[in-house]
Amino acid sequence: MRDVHGLLRSVWDEPRPPHAPRRLWRDWLLVGLLAVAVVLEGALRTDLQWRPFSAIFAAVMLPTLLWRRTRPLLALAVPVVTSSVIQLLTGADPAEMSASAYLLILLYALSRWGSGREALLGLGLISAAIVSAVVAGHIVSADIVGAFTVVFAAFALGGTFRYRARARMRELDQVKLLEREQLARDLHDTVAHHVSAMAIRAQAGIATAASSPDAAVDALRVIEAEASRTLTEMRAMVRLLRRDQPPEQAELAPNPHLDDLRQLAGQTRVGPSVNVEIDGDLDGVPASVGAAIYRIAQESVTNARRHAKHATRIEVRVAADDTSVRLRVSDDGDSTAARTAVTPGYGLLGMIERADLLGGTCEAGPNPGRGWTVTAELPRTGAAT
Template structure:
């Protein structure tokens, strides 16, 4: 039990609370209007003017409920408690204060563990004291506690769900980094093998053909420079010390394998100069296209055709994968899946970008742009 309480007390705030958006202002406007209308038309409203003023002043605090959940909750609690003390137990109108139920929800959703404990630790004794002093009936107090814990429970469920999704996204990114590191390992191994062969040839030709030996040294220097670039990228992205998979890294030329006999059909077209493309970029383009085609086959509905297009220029390599299907349940337009998160991670590590979403007409489109020379060291 102590471990559970300690874990709750040490719970940090969730990262990156949503910023204020137009819906928050719209909600505030609706609630303020509701408070004003209630004050004007509700018959027999106790402490009419005071209730309207207090709630109208407290409601703007909802704008900070995500970024400052504990101070906002504490201020609201102190204000309503002060009103009850001044009025002999008469709280502001229950209808008018309904919007303030968002504050305990926000505290449990975006506050730290100790803030949640302290906030609820203020409410429960205050409620018990009100019942003891006869300011509230036991039924009213019990109903308020039930509503409060319902809001807290709902917030806790959303908080747990968001944390689970964040862990899965982090895992997807980590796996993509490891795959990229393995691909880079293959690339560096290729460069080192080429240097070894050139060095052997240079040594063999040195007695009889010194110029050929010098040319071999120049080639070794160029291979070493490429290997160093790849190694810098590898060190930057490798997160865990695991043995690399020694399977050959795929290249853009392997994109033709995606156009297999499986349905739906995949049409692959490559345009531009690919001769001096770094192996890490070629491998990344293949992996991005492979993941995009796999997603289309798994999640798109009524898809009949998938197009893979790769074009290059002097500075970048562009990939576009599109299908003519209908987005399924696994492909929401606003919440990218873990495969897409891994694709974005891979492109970002190489200094590029990757975007995915519904196509202009129908279907789904993935677009990636990678620098031709790879990420800057």
């Protein structure tokens, strides 16, 4: 009994899923198609006992479908309560038309987008409506099991999609968290490099202060520049860190840089060849931007080797100007359906997350002819969002 009470309590406290979409063009199309179905059924069916009244009721209640994601309980309650009250007061059955099956869409939406208490209240409401229909004589006792089976099937379907969406969201959050941690480690190593350079310059300035004051002043200028860059990197790192992590778990390998991109061309002797071209002035590009460009290029090349069927070459192009650093990785493989899936893989999501954290963009998609292209553009300053 205690377990059942705990389960009901957890369901009751379940919040609404985040980011419920509002009205879309598909919603208006659905209402329009159902309105046509109502008109046709009302005109063609002669076996309806309350034909004009049922058609008008169904047409008036159709707009509740537009609220089914933002106000799912209200969207279901309006037609169900109205229909039950009419049944009890007049004996008429306004939901006798087949088009009234749109109530199943409202049931699904309530389970998919409503909070736990809304779902339980809606389930109780529709159960009361079925009992009311039995009392009014519109549903015979033998059909009660079938009615409840349809109701619970619609609820179960909505709950299934709700669970799948939640599991997918957890996986995406994990990918984003891992990417943030990796970028934070890169920034940590960059800051450590700057601080080491400052310490060396300070020691040199102290050693030469007495004999060469100008050299000491130059050392101070370098320290000032390094300190400014270090503060920028530190601010970025503070924005990115989301949880504490023991220092011994941090990666000790040196961070990759833009110069390391050329190594991608020699990582394998089989499969498509990799050609790397770097253009523009790369001096002064922050290490975080260089590491991000390398990571995105590395992931793109790996994906191309793994998924680009019949590919013979992979082109990696990096171009830099005064404001941004741009990356383009393309292959000449087949643009098959497996590569053009709507749901992006976790590797691509990680690349998008890393670019977004640095204030840039990353996109991927098939070429007009053959092949697949990944493009990324990061601000040269590496300003984190």
